[in-house]
Amino acid sequence: MLKLKGFLTRIGRTFRSRKFEHEMAEEMQFHVEAETELRVARGEDPVTASRRAKAMFGSIDARTEEVRERRLLAAWDSVGQDMRFALRMMQKSPGFTLVAVITLALGIGANTAIFSAVDAVLLRPLPYPDPDRLISVHETGANRNRNSVSGAAYKDWRDYQTHFEATTIYTNDYFDLTGFNQPEKISTLSVSHEFGEVFGLSPLRGRDFVLADEVVGGQNNVVILTELFWHTRFGGEDSAIGKTLTIDGTPFEIIGVYPSQIWHQTNVEIFIPHVLAVGTYQASHHVHRGSVIGRLKTGASLEAAVAELNAVKQDRNDTYPDFKQNWGVGARPFQLALAERSGPFLLILLGAVSLVLMIACANVANLLLARTNARQREIALRSALGASGNRIMRQVITESLILALLGGLVGIIFAELGLNLFTHLSSGMLPATMPPQLDLRVLTFSLIASCGTGLIFGIIPAWKSQRTDLNQALKSNSGGTTDGSRNRSQSTLIIAEVALTTVLLIGTGFLVKDMVRTVTTAPGFNPNNVLMFDLTPPYSGRYNEPNARMQFLDQVRAEIEAVPGVIKVATADDLPFGNDGQGYYYSLEEEPETRTDRTGRIKYVSQNYFETLGGNIVKGRSILPQDNTTGAAKVMVINQVMAQTLFAADEDPIGRLINANNEPWEIVGIAADMRIDNLHSEPSATFFVPHWEFPWYSTFMVRTVGDPSALTKSISAAVHRFDPNLPLDQLQPLAQAMADSLGPQKLMLRLIGAFASTALLLACIGFYGVMSYAVVNRRRELSIRMALGAAGNDLIRLVIGGGARLLGWGLLVGLVLSALATFGLNSHLPNINKLDPLIVLTTVMTLAGVTVGACWFPARRATRANPIEALRAE
Amino acid sequence: MAKDRSDLLQGTLDMLILKALQLQPMHGFGISVRIRQISEDVLRVEQGSLYPALYRLEEQGWITSDWGVSENNRKAKFYEITKLGRKQLTQETANWERLSLAVNQILGAKREDLG
Numbered sequence: 001m002l003k004l005k006g007f008l009t010r011i012g013r014t015f016r017s018r019k020f021e022h023e024m025a026e027e028m029q030f031h032v033e034a035e036t037e038l039r040v041a042r043g044e045d046p047v048t049a050s051r052r053a054k055a056m057f058g059s060i061d062a063r064t065e066e067v068r069e070r071r072l073l074a075a076w077d078s079v080g081q082d083m084r085f086a087l088r089m090m091q092k093s094p095g096f097t098l099v100a101v102i103t104l105a106l107g108i109g110a111n112t113a114i115f116s117a118v119d120a121v122l123l124r125p126l127p128y129p130d131p132d133r134l135i136s137v138h139e140t141g142a143n144r145n146r147n148s149v150s151g152a153a154y155k156d157w158r159d160y161q162t163h164f165e166a167t168t169i170y171t172n173d174y175f176d177l178t179g180f181n182q183p184e185k186i187s188t189l190s191v192s193h194e195f196g197e198v199f200g201l202s203p204l205r206g207r208d209f210v211l212a213d214e215v216v217g218g219q220n221n222v223v224i225l226t227e228l229f230w231h232t233r234f235g236g237e238d239s240a241i242g243k244t245l246t247i248d249g250t251p252f253e254i255i256g257v258y259p260s261q262i263w264h265q266t267n268v269e270i271f272i273p274h275v276l277a278v279g280t281y282q283a284s285h286h287v288h289r290g291s292v293i294g295r296l297k298t299g300a301s302l303e304a305a306v307a308e309l310n311a312v313k314q315d316r317n318d319t320y321p322d323f324k325q326n327w328g329v330g331a332r333p334f335q336l337a338l339a340e341r342s343g344p345f346l347l348i349l350l351g352a353v354s355l356v357l358m359i360a361c362a363n364v365a366n367l368l369l370a371r372t373n374a375r376q377r378e379i380a381l382r383s384a385l386g387a388s389g390n391r392i393m394r395q396v397i398t399e400s401l402i403l404a405l406l407g408g409l410v411g412i413i414f415a416e417l418g419l420n421l422f423t424h425l426s427s428g429m430l431p432a433t434m435p436p437q438l439d440l441r442v443l444t445f446s447l448i449a450s451c452g453t454g455l456i457f458g459i460i461p462a463w464k465s466q467r468t469d470l471n472q473a474l475k476s477n478s479g480g481t482t483d484g485s486r487n488r489s490q491s492t493l494i495i496a497e498v499a500l501t502t503v504l505l506i507g508t509g510f511l512v513k514d515m516v517r518t519v520t521t522a523p524g525f526n527p528n529n530v531l532m533f534d535l536t537p538p539y540s541g542r543y544n545e546p547n548a549r550m551q552f553l554d555q556v557r558a559e560i561e562a563v564p565g566v567i568k569v570a571t572a573d574d575l576p577f578g579n580d581g582q583g584y585y586y587s588l589e590e591e592p593e594t595r596t597d598r599t600g601r602i603k604y605v606s607q608n609y610f611e612t613l614g615g616n617i618v619k620g621r622s623i624l625p626q627d628n629t630t631g632a633a634k635v636m637v638i639n640q641v642m643a644q645t646l647f648a649a650d651e652d653p654i655g656r657l658i659n660a661n662n663e664p665w666e667i668v669g670i671a672a673d674m675r676i677d678n679l680h681s682e683p684s685a686t687f688f689v690p691h692w693e694f695p696w697y698s699t700f701m702v703r704t705v706g707d708p709s710a711l712t713k714s715i716s717a718a719v720h721r722f723d724p725n726l727p728l729d730q731l732q733p734l735a736q737a738m739a740d741s742l743g744p745q746k747l748m749l750r751l752i753g754a755f756a757s758t759a760l761l762l763a764c765i766g767f768y769g770v771m772s773y774a775v776v777n778r779r780r781e782l783s784i785r786m787a788l789g790a791a792g793n794d795l796i797r798l799v800i801g802g803g804a805r806l807l808g809w810g811l812l813v814g815l816v817l818s819a820l821a822t823f824g825l826n827s828h829l830p831n832i833n834k835l836d837p838l839i840v841l842t843t844v845m846t847l848a849g850v851t852v853g854a855c856w857f858p859a860r861r862a863t864r865a866n867p868i869e870a871l872r873a874e
Numbered sequence: 875m876a877k878d879r880s881d882l883l884q885g886t887l888d889m890l891i892l893k894a895l896q897l898q899p900m901h902g903f904g905i906s907v908r909i910r911q912i913s914e915d916v917l918r919v920e921q922g923s924l925y926p927a928l929y930r931l932e933e934q935g936w937i938t939s940d941w942g943v944s945e946n947n948r949k950a951k952f953y954e955i956t957k958l959g960r961k962q963l964t965q966e967t968a969n970w971e972r973l974s975l976a977v978n979q980i981l982g983a984k985r986e987d988l989g
Contacts, residue, residue, distance in 0.1 A: 027902060027951045028925065030944070034903040037946070067926050 024064045032057050078391075079398075086399035096371065097403070100364045103765075104407025106758060107360030108453060109414030112446040113422060114353045116415070117436040118346045121339050124441070127261035129200035133296040134334035137167070137309065139288065142326045142596045149290040151276045151283040152320075153313070157292065157329070160312040163305035164294040168194040169274060171282075171289045172265075176538050178725055179246045180233065185534070185729035187267045188247075190274040198295045199262055205230075206241040206256030213273040223252040224271040227260040245270070248538030249725075264338060285321050293334055306331045323585055323596050323662070342430050345748060348825065352507065352755045355500045357449070359759050361457040362493040363766040368400065368461035369490055370773050379465055393462040400458025401451065408450030412438065415446070425747050460489055487777075490770050491806055494763075498810020498851075499817060501763040502843055504756035506818045509839030511749040514680075518745065523738070524674035524683070526614030530734035531708035532575055532701045535719065537726060539696070549695035550628065552723075553606065556700070559718045565705045566715070570612035573604040573697040576676045576734055577741040586687065588646060589657035589664045600642055600685040601677075602660065604694045610637075610671055612703045620654045620669030627690040635690070636660075637669040642685035660687065679741060701734065708733045760850060767854040771803055775858040782862050792863035799859035800852060807851045811844060887927050888936075889970075892955055892963040895937060899954035901944060902928060928953060936962055 032053050039049035057063070090097040125131050137157065139147045154169045161167065170191040177186045193209035196202055203224060212218045223245055225234075234240035244251040247270075258271060274282065274290075281287040296305060309329040317325060336343075372379070379392060419436060430436070537543035537552060557569045574580040582602050587594040607625045610617055618640070627635055636658060638646075647653050657664045665687070673683040691698070704711050716728055775782070782795055819835055894900065894908040906924055931937045936959030944950040955963075 023951070024925070026949070030901070030948060030950045031903045031906075033948075034901075034944075038907070063925065067929065 021064055021068065024067060025061075028057065028063055082395045082398040083402070085395060086402050089399060090402070093371070096367060100367055100403050101406045101410060103360045103363050103762065104404055104450075104453060105410035105414055106762075107357035107411070108404075108408050108446060108449055109411030110353045110418060110755070110758070111350075111357050111449055112411060112415035112438070112442060113418035113436075114346070114350050115445050115449075116419060116438060116442040117422065117426075117430065118350050119442055119445070120436040121342055121346055121430060122335075126335055126338075130295075130298075131335060132333065133165075133298070134198070135164075135294050135296055135302060135305070135331050136334045136337040137292040137294055137306075137329065137331045139324075140328045140330045141599070144328075144330075146330065147327075148288040149292045150285050150288045151281075151290060152285040153329075154290060154292055155276060155283065156312055156316055156319075157294075157309055160316075161294075161305070161309060163297060163300040163308055165297050166194040166197045167292060167294040168192045168198045169276075169290045169292050170195065171274065171291070172268070173272075174534075174536065174729070175247045176249075176725065176727060177245065177247055178249070183725045183727045185536075185727045186247075186269045187265070188270050188272055189263065189265075189268045190272050192274045192276070195271070196258070196262070198293055200295070201259055201262045203256035204259050205238060206254070208256060209271075209273055214275055216275060216277040219253075220273055220275050221250060221252045222255045222273065223247070224256045224258050225254060226258055226263070226269055226271070228266070229269045230257045247272070249541045285319075285324060294331075302331060302333075321662075326596065345744075349748075349751055352504060352752055355504055356755050356759050356762070357453065359497045359500050359762045359766070361453055362497045363762055363769070364403065365457035365460050366490050366493050366766055366770055368396070368457065369464065369493075370769070372396070372461045372465045375465075392465055396462035396465050397455065397458045400462070401454040404450045404454025404457075405447075407453070408446055411450070412443070412446060422751075425750065426744075429744050429747065460493075464489060487774065490773070494767060494770050494806050495810040495813065497759075497763045497766050498807055498847060499814035501756070501759040502811055502814025502847065503818050503821060504752070504759045505843040505846060506814075506835070506839055507821075508749075508753050508756040509836070509842060511745075511752055513836060513839060515742075515745060515749050518680050518742065521675070521679070523676070523679060524615060524672055525676060527576075527735045527738050529704050529706065529708055530613065530701055531704060531711060531715065531731070532699060532734050532737070533731040534575060534697075534699045534729040535726060536696075536698050536729075537723075546692070546695050547630065549698070550692050553691065553695065553698055554628075556719055556722055557606070559722055560700070560702060560715055563711065563714045563718050565711050567703045567705060568608050568612040569703075570609040570701050571606040571691055571698050572609060572701065573691065573694055573699065575699045575730060575737070576613075576701075577678070577737040578699075579677075581677060584660045586642070586658055586660040586685070589659045592659075595659065598645065598685070600660070600687055603686060603688050604691045604697075605688045606691045609688065609701075612701050613674070613676070614703075615674050616672035617669050618672050619652075620667070622669055622671075623688060623690055628692040630692075632690065632692070634663060634665045634693075635668045636665040637671050637688040638667055639671050639683065639686045639688075640673045641683055642687060643670050645685055658687065665689065679738065680745060760846070763847075764850045764854055767803065767806075767851055768858070771799065771855045772858040772861075774802065775799060775862045779862065786863070792860075795863050796856065796859040799862065800855045803851055803855035804848075807847060811847065815840065887923060888931060889963065889966050891924075891927060891931060892936065892959050895953060895955040896960070896963065899952045901942075901950040901952050903950075905953065931959070935959075 035053035035056065036046070036050045039053060040046055044052070126134065128134060137149070139149055139153055141147050149169060151169070154167075158167050158169075168191060170189050173188050173190050174185050175188055177184050191209070193211050193214045196208040202208060204227065206224070209222070209224065213220060213222050225240070230236060230240055234243070240254055241256065243254050245254060246252075252272065276283040282290075294305075296302065306329060309331075313320070313327070313329055320327070382392065416438060419438065423436065535556065537549065543549050543552060553571050557571065560566055560569045573582070583599045584602050585596050586598060586600040605623055606628060607623050609615075610622050617637070620637070623635070623637060626632060638653065638658070643653050646658075647656075653667045653670060656667050658667060659665075671688065675681075675683055677683075702708070702711070702715060712731060716731075719726060719728060782798075785795065785798075786792075815835070822835060890909050890912070891905055893912065894905045900908065902924060905928075928937070928939075932939055932953070935956060937953045937955055939951050939953050941949060942952045
């Protein structure tokens with residue numbers, strides 16, 4: 001207890017050294033004065049007494065300086081000693097140091113790289129003032145699903161809410177920009193005037209939007225540029241303000257420039273006002289294309305705000321159409337909304353990569369344990385010479401920390417390389433204005449990870465080293481002892497390594513299985529030799545009404561069909577694998593009570609759609625030219641999924657009526673399911689209706705005789721013969737888009753696969769190391785066995801048996817962990833719900849093969865040794 | 875194995891300080907005077923080594939310190955021996971006695987006792 005007080009006193013003095021020094025000086029001053037008084041009392045004269053007393057004591061300053069120096073020296077000395085000793089040890093065994101540092105560098109570097117991605121997407125605060133107050137608000141459908149926002153709903157929220165400082169609605173729109181080199185399609189964000197206010201950012205130049213820009217009949221034709229657009233097209237000149245851009249044939253005045261951090265989608269080039277004109281689709285209850293962000297008032301709660309918006313909706317329910325009677329309002333933080341798609345996957349990656357780091361730690365710990373064994377005598381000697389157990393422990397930990405920090409440093413280089421690769425492979429999959437980078441936060445993480453790693457792998461060897469049995473160690477005449485407990489530590493570490501490797505291998509197995517399934521599943525159409533592009537004419541000018549647009553589509557189609565090499569042409573409202581799509585509630589016409597039970601995907605298609613894509617009509621007919629005319633009956637072709645949902649196996653859907661978008665449609669055909677949006681998931685219930693019903697978006701699919709890219713020029717020329725101002729957007733072969741859609745899945749597989757391979761390699765090295773070491777230790781025993789007649793094979797079997805036991809335990813623990821992880825991750829990866837026996841078997845065989853290999857070489861070396869020599873060497 | 879000379883002196887000084895404090899708490903000057911008294915002026919503590927020794931003993935928990943008022947009403951830091959310190963003193967004293975007994979026996983052995 002008193003020792004504790006003494007210890008605390010020491011700590012206290014370190015921190016409050018100035019106070020302590022002051023006290024010291026006071027104390028010594030008292031001493032000198034007391035000595036003076038004593039002399040005076042003995043008869044000396046005061047002046048001489050004082051002089052002599054001071055002389056005896058010496059300068060007080062010098063004395064205090066001495067005390068200070070001694071304490072400092074002692075402290076520095078021991079730390080310095082530890083560090084010098086550690087560095088000397090590391091120099092003496094360069095091989096060990098190199099292996100340890102590289103192992104750690106791999107683990108720490110990989111973690112740093114993945115962490116920087118996690119940081120960028122999930123942790124780094126958004127580049128807005130008070131970003132936590134930014135909330136994404138959405139409508140919720142009858143089954144609580146998230147839905148985009150309709151203008152009418154937004155208006156209600158905007159007018160009646162009290163919890164937000166400001167709200168804004170925006171939509172992604174594409175328009176034609178002319179006036180630069182050639183006509184091009186640009187991505188724009190139509191925003192309400194509160195946009196800048198909600199995000200808390202003002203324009204760099206010019207002015208922000210105001211209410212007058214947004215009202216019907218107001219100065220709607222104004223535009224704010226993004227910083228990038230301003231720099232690339234106008235050279236960043238102030239004179240850009242006031243100039244005009246021709247968008248969809250209409251002049252728009254440039255009124256300002258927004259800072260680049262205001263919006264995360266880097267493809268968005270300009271901002272235009274979002275006009276909620278009554279009677280237009282923007283303000284209706286039926287079109288849901290908007291996203292809404294609100295800035296909460298300081299201190300307002302999200303729950304209260306959402307509750308209020310729901311109450312508002314209920315109050316005004318009579319203004320909502322029938323199908324939205326049971327709809328509601330939901331909200332979540334904006335940062336969460338942005339992170340949603342990639343967040344869970346990044347976290348899984350981080351989990352996987354930390355397993356690799358743990359395996360690396362286990363390996364280095366084993367290395368250190370083996371070395372501690374070898375240094376038994378030295379440690380025992382030092383103990384006998386007076387080094388306390390603590391001191392020895394401290395030395396091992398110092399060594400571990402130095403190794404770990406070195407590993408961390410080299411790891412940063414690996415991280416930089418890895419990050420470049422990762423960014424390259426994952427382009428487009430992460431939110432764009434938050435690129436992962438090795439900034440201060442990430443480097444701090446790296447430092448903490450290094451220190452943590454050092455402590456983790458250092459603690460076991462350090463603990464073991466100070467528990468050395470001195471007598472045993474000094475007496476022993478071999479280089480090391482067969483300390484049972486130390487071998488047990490090594491065995492435990494190996495079992496842990498095998499277990500973690502098992503988890504990673506099984507994870508990889510799942511991803512491989514998934515990928516194989518995705519790639520080998522027939523897509524339901526023929527993606528080869530099809531060129532596709534978006535050709536959506538502007539909404540103003542000659543294309544501003546449906547008939548004109550349909551005519552345009554027919555004419556362009558005919559023009560393209562005339563190009564040599566073109567077999568068939570079809571149009572649709574969106575591109576395959578386009579991440580776009582519209583949906584409606586659908587139900588049997590004669591069952592009005594089920595109106596809002598199910599939603600289905602709607603595709604507006606021209607005649608020849610299925611024929612061009614190579615899809616199959618299994619019953620009835622496809623869409624025909626006569627369906628695409630004014631006054632034609634409303635017909636639809638449904639896919640098999642929808643047919644199975646609505647009808648029993650023996651019913652014939654042809655001729656039946658489906659209610660969608662509040663009107664009845666007659667089923668004229670059933671199409672085989674096509675995985676045209678997404679190769680990975682099951683196709684959803686889809687109905688195909690004539691393009692004429694919604695000619696506002698148009699894309700073209702052209703089947704060609706040979707390589708579709710070869711006809712790019714002639715097809716573009718055909719279109720431009722008709723109208724030279726129309727850009728062909730997102731032009732590429734369908735096969736290309738299909739391959740790209742597998743991007744995220746491929747990336748995940750590659751990364752987890754890389755981690756699993758690294759883990760396997762590390763575990764293999766670790767196993768080999770531990771087995772070799774164990775064999776060396778048991779040299780005596782093995783030699784005796786050989787001398788007593790055991791054959792080489794028996795010994796090998798003995799050693800491998802030992803290794804197999806470790807493997808067995810490791811696999812068992814690993815399989816249990818994998819099963820747990822499977823249940824845990826089920827929500828994110830719905831295809832994984834139980835351990836596939838094939839994957840388990842493959843994993844077990846891989847690890848078994850590796851283990852046997854790792855055991856075999858050391859075992860063989862043991863049998864090679866001459867038993868007599870081995871015994872004599874003892 | 876033998877400690878080197880400074881260690882020996884260090885150990886001795888520690889014991890002298892503890893002995894001086896055995897009866898009552900004292901300030902640094904008082905301790906130095908007392909040591910001169912007990913050793914009948916044979917041992918004079920080098921002033922420079924007294925205070926470092928006191929600080930060290932305090933950190934080891936053998937003595938504690940506190941500010942107080944001296945005989946002539948001045949502020950001074952007083953030191954007091956702790957239970958741990960007393961135990962240490964008893965042990966070391968026992969060691970010394972054993973050592974000196976052994977030395978005496980060797981030195982006092984009659985010529986006939988040696989072979």
